[in-house]
Amino acid sequence: MRNVVALTQRELAANFLSPVAYIVALAFLVASGHFFLADTLVPGREASLRPMFDSMAQILVFAIPLLTMRVLSEEFSTGTIETLMTAPVSDIEVVTSKFLGVLLFYASLLLTTLIHVGLLIYFGGGDFPAILLAYAGMLLLGALFVAVGVFSSSVTRYQLLAALLGMGILSILTFVVDQLGRWRGGAWRTVLSYVNVLGQFEDFSKGLFDSSAIVFFITGTLFFLFLAVKSLESHRWR
């Protein structure tokens, strides 16, 4: 546990020193501001943050892999992974810290959108429990996306490849299954809509409490972290 704290601190610091992370952060702020102004702060519209959250979820498909691409790929390409994997630290601790480092960075970005919540309340709108749920949903969604990104970074020493792979997997779990679900019926549709991350996320942004969606995000996150640990272990055998 102490190892995880030490490693996560380093990860967080590395994120805050990474130019890519700043570009992603800037894009995140601009986009959330834009969606807030265009979809929520419009006279006559329902005073809800839902459109903002739904749009942000889609943007994260591309934003999060840019944050996670360096976590392991960079260590492989510079060789620092050797100092890490010969220190008395388990592979699980390494992966967990990589995950937490980016997740905390993402959470700090998410905190900046509280400005919009403030504005919403100032203009007299906002359903507080619904907003809380939406944030919980954004966090769970972010966790799953970061786990996918960490896994993608664990398979290659090339950051660009890691980013593309992450975006590919996340696109499949969102846009692709969504499209397929429209064409297929019956059992297929049930399966496809279950793995549709954006569909699972909708309940949160609508303000509905759905425990099966929580289970979905948590198991999905753990599954990809497990894959990342296995992939890191397999590096030792190459």
Add this chain to the structure above:
Amino acid sequence: MIHVQNLTKDYGDRRAIDGISFHISEGEIVGFLGPNGAGKTTTIRILTCYMPATSGTATVGGHDVFTESMAVRRIIGYLPENVPIYPQMRVREYLHFRGKLHGLDRSARQAAIRRVAELCWLGDFIDRPIYQLSKGMRQRVGLADALLHDPKVLILDEPTVGLDPTQIRETRNLIKELAKRHTVMLSSHILPEVEATCQRTIIIAGGRIAASGSPDELKERIRGGSRLIVEMTGPAPEVTSAIESITGVKNVQATSSNGWNRLIVETTRERDPREDIFRVAANRNWTLRELRPEVASLEEFFIQITAQQATGQRAAGRGREVA
């Protein structure tokens, strides 16, 4: 302290090390010498638990590197070949981070950092970011990191590569100093380096152990089966046959010019025939003006061994394997 039994490692279908065995006792300082591509880094990476062997076993401090990896990692201080360190971090910050991974609390870390900063002369740049440091400074930071938790065993992969001559001398002195407190294994492809710092040398070539022993033992081994240079007068065929009949002489090559025979006498290891050669010359009244062992240098021995390995004559190496 380090026991290696029949260690083999394949990368895909390329065999990097092939059944090597050796051991290093507590307190020893041992050089692991071999040309590039010999398998030094591969062996070291197995010992430091970076990667598992394909077959064979290795233990460090009594712990198996594969099944008790955490215990091994705790007692090893490791300086990897290219000294990979996070460039954005400051030296002190990096050492704190590494200290935490070794479970040192704040005050223990501060004491440890003070100790290694002094040992490795980090004073001037301990608060600078690592990307600003020269190769020599980075090497010292890597060494400081390896020493932070006061490990029983220090494993240094080519610790002086890329340093200038002054830094090389300083680093060698430091390593010798460290050997008083730690068991040290250092790899190198430079013979004089190992000769200057180590009590014992393990020579590896082509993924096999080619020889092992102290520099003197290795020299003795060469000299043992070595050659004498003899110059004397006398009729060439008679001189040659007279010398050849001496016990301890394996073979004689003679060249003659201006009445002098220059003989290269190959001797066996068991017996030194120099006195007999003198007596033969005295009895026959041949004038002897030179009689000396041809002292092969360790350098020659090293080149010879590694050349043998490289051309695939591996049998010689296999026969000489020494624990």
